[in-house]
Amino acid sequence: MMSVATEDGGTTRPGSGTETTPEKLLTPVLSAFWDDPESWTLESYRRHDGYEGLRKALAMPPDDVIALVKEAGLRGRGGAGFPTGMKWQFIPQGDGKPHYLVVNADESEPGTCKDIPLLHANPHALIEGIVIACHAIRSHHAFVYLRGEVVPVLRRLHHAVAEAYAAGYLGANIQGSGFDLEVTVHAGAGAYICGEETALLDSLEGRRGQPRLRPPFPAVAGLYACPTVVNNVESIASVPAIVHRGKDWFRSMGSEKSPGFTLYSLSGHVARPGQYEAPLGVTLRQLLDISGGMRPGHRLKFWTPGGSSTPLLTDEHLDVPLDYEGVGAAGSMLGTKALQCFDETTCVVRAVTRWTEFYAHESCGKCTPCREGTYWLVQLLRDIEAGKGNPADLDKLADIADNINGKSFCALGDGAASPIFSSLKYFRAEYEEHLDGRGCPFDPARSTAWADSAHLEVNA
Structure with missing residues (x-):
């Protein structure tokens, strides 16, 4: 995957009528120096104002840091878009318990590929954001839960953490502030379900990754039953620039x-x-x-x-x-x-079938709607794709998806139902073209075979 950045980090709002070229829409901040030689090193990061946000944050009271992030309007980049500052504010203070920050780097969603390139090219943005966030929520131990298959990124992140310790950005008395912080990088074992925050916490504690019933929420009883903030990589990595350049600068975009x-x-x-x-x-x-x-x-x-x-x-x-x-x-x-953009050569039924096979495979099996529902969705979709379906199967697809949507422990069930509902809404006619033995119209072998058999029946 390539990164696109421009020298001009302009902040023109889209649609304002002031853009001069398409590239003016780009606002490279996290990706501003991905194409630099050894962009992942501490030396490169410092050349681009690295750890300046941390210096300012450590001089501020923790509650002021939370207020700044909240007023900037930063929303979680992991999918739900929940306000980051508000999530930090939920952590109870003065409770006598350890507080934890857990960074969700278990990027596994089909089509999603932003956190892994970010960590590979600019890991210190995450580390600086971690220190600022931990200062804000009064945490002295942070965990990064990284998808275990991306070994080169794991090695690069370990190297960046070691650089930060050696430079005094992690460990005891960070930059002479009196604030102590330890960071643990944990490699997951390859389960999509561990991208769900409570399943991630169970996995981090050494148990099988399965979603927890809530309440209690992680902010009250998260990792090791202590108050915990779980944030996405991009969410945390965006914080240093906000602290360094200010909330007004951040709000001038978007x-x-x-x-x-x-x-x-x-x-x-x-x-x-x-x-x-x-x-x-x-x-x-x-x-x-x-x-x-x-x-x-x-x-x-x-x-x-x-x-x-x-x-x-x-x-x-x-x-x-x-x-x-x-x-x-x-x-x-x-x-x-x-x-993910698909052109007219793509069969919608085939694409949705492959996605649904993924969700059926990755379901943890804890709740019945998701465990059973995704299995039967796959069986129906495979039959439809192969031309073995009938018109009643389309209503059955929608009915099974409805029995999963909103009724599972976590959002995996909702995610499995979404492509079903939307593809039936926009491409029902394409589903119907597959039915009653016709097969996939995008498969030359199948469509030719069906046309030949239809020709023989007509001339019999």
Whole structure:
């Protein structure tokens, strides 16, 4: 994946009419020096104002840091968009218990690919954000739960943590402030379900990763039954720039309710896939203009705004503002800003079937709706894709998805149901083309075989 950055870190709002070129929409902050030689080192990070935000934060009372992040309007970048400062504020103070910060780096959502490149190219942004966040919530131990398969990133993160300890940014009496902090990097064992925050906490404690019943919420009884904040990598890595440059600078980007910059992961049938850092509220049309559009000779058919667990959208939604409110009003979710773009050569039924197979495989099996529902969705979808389905199966698909949606322990069930609902809404006719022995119209072998058999029946 390539990163796109410009020398000009402008803060023009999308749609304001003041843009001069498509690239002016980009606001490289986290990705500003990804293309530098050895961008991941402490030396490179310091050359780009690294740890200046920490210096300012350590001079502020913890509650003032929380207030700053809250007033800046930073929303969680892990999918739900919950206000980060408000989440920090939920941690009870004066309770006599240890407080923990847990960074969720278990990036596993199909299509989502922002946190791993960020950690690979700029791990010190996360480390600086961790120290600031721990100072704010009065925590002295932080954990980074990283997806275990990405061994090069794991090694690079360990190296960055070691650099931070050696430079006095971690450990005892950080920068002479009297604040102590230990950071533990933990490699997960490859379970998608551990991206759910309470399943992650169970895994971190050495148990099987399964979602917990809430309440109690992690802010009250999280890791080791102590108050815990669980934040996404990008959420924490965005904090140093806010503290260093100020809340007004951050709010000058994005929209009123969704301020700031973020990483959009553009993938699929596009000319130049990659990470595009831009203000919240840009549109897919604008991002496609920057990235060279769809691959030559093809057009956009459908896309996901936030990974495979968000309801898919079509070419009718090219001008939907990509912020939490805009995408929500269009009937989907911004999620992790994983913009998977598919052209007219893609079979919707096939794509949804593959996604559903993933969710069935990754279901932890703790709750019946998800465990049983995803299994039966896969069986139905496979039959439909193979031409063995009938019209009643489409209603059955919707019914099973409805029995999962909102009725499972965690959001995995909702994520599995989303592509079903949205694909039936926009592409029911394409599902119907697969039924009654016809097979997939996008499979030349199947469609030819069906046409030949139909010709023989007509001439019999």
